[in-house]
Amino acid sequence: MINRKVPAVTFKTRVRDETIEGPNPFRWQDVTTDDLFEGKKVVLFSLPGAFTPTCSTYQLPDFEKLAEDFRSKGVDEIYCISVNDAFVMNAWAKTQNISNIKVIPDGSAEFTRKMGMLVSKDNLGFGLRSWRYAAYVDDGVVKGWFEEPGFSDNCETDPYGESSPQTLLAKLDDLLEAKQAA
Numbered sequence: 769m770i771n772r773k774v775p776a777v778t779f780k781t782r783v784r785d786e787t788i789e790g791p792n793p794f795r796w797q798d799v800t801t802d803d804l805f806e807g808k809k810v811v812l813f814s815l816p817g818a819f820t821p822t823c824s825t826y827q828l829p830d831f832e833k834l835a836e837d838f839r840s841k842g843v844d845e846i847y848c849i850s851v852n853d854a855f856v857m858n859a860w861a862k863t864q865n866i867s868n869i870k871v872i873p874d875g876s877a878e879f880t881r882k883m884g885m886l887v888s889k890d891n892l893g894f895g896l897r898s899w900r901y902a903a904y905v906d907d908g909v910v911k912g913w914f915e916e917p918g919f920s921d922n923c924e925t926d927p928y929g930e931s932s933p934q935t936l937l938a939k940l941d942d943l944l945e946a947k948q949a950a
Contacts, residue, residue, distance in 0.1 A: 769913040774812075774905060775882035777801050779872055782854040794858075801879070804872070805908040808844040813902040813931055814885060817894060818852045818860035818871075822928050827900075828864055834933045835868030841940050843904075845870060851877045851886075851897045874898070888921040902931035904943050912936070912943045 778801075782794040804810070813831060815823040831846055838846060846869045850857065853875040861871045872879075880886045880898040889897045899919050904912030914935060916927040929935060 769884075769903070769910050769915075772910050773908050774801050774805055774910065775879060777874075777879040777882065779804075779879070780854060780875060781873060782858055796854075799872075801908065804845070804847060804870075805905055807907055808905075809842055809907075810905040811838055811843050811846045811902065811933075811936060812849060812905055813847070813933075813936075814849045814880065814883075814898040815900050815931075816850070816889060816897045816926070818850055818856050819863075822900075822926055823850075824860070824864065826928065827932065828860075828866065828869065831933045832864070832866050832868050834937060837937055838933070838940070841937075841944065843940075847872050849874050849879060849898070851875070851880055885915075885919075887919065887923070889923075891922040891924070900926070900928060900931050902933075902936055904936065904940065912939065914939075 779799045781797050781799050783797045785793055785795045815827055828848055835846055848869050849872040851874050854873040857871040857873040874880050877886055877896050885899045885901055886896055887899045900916040902914040903910050914930045916930050918927055
């Protein structure tokens with residue numbers, strides 16, 4: 769994964785549009801990986817699903833809490849991606865009071881599949897989902913990779929630690945120093 773460019777994908781997102789009246793002032797907007805990653809230093813983390821226990825209790829809230837620590841190290845954006853649609857991702861971000869993380873819907877799992885992180889979670893009734901991982905991406909190129917151990921279909925456990933924001937913060941200085949030395 770290191771030194772690999774993120775796959776070219778167009779995400780189907782829903783964005784607030786003040787010109788739309790009524791109870792649902794949102795419109796569809798295509799967002800490409802170039803829009804998200806080009807010219808930016810990004811922390812990307814992926815997880816099995818919105819509203820799931822580990823994702824909602826630890827991973828997303830901890831990235832939110834530590835967002836300023838990442839920014840102080842030069843990270844421009846933090847993205848959370850999941851094989852969920854835009855409606856689910858937006859609702860989840862709202863219930864979690866997220867303001868520092870951009871949630872990215874990968875509803876048809878195209879990005880996740882092209883990253884090689886698509887797994888079956890039929891044992892939980894989820895269908896196809898993302899394996900839990902995180903990456904440090906500089907100008908669209910993966911420079912740091914943090915994958916949970918045990919990558920497999922229908923994994924009986926839900927490993928979490930390698931892709932935690934605490935782990936990334938601890939290793940981010942090394943990644944940045946390696947870039948400066950290169």
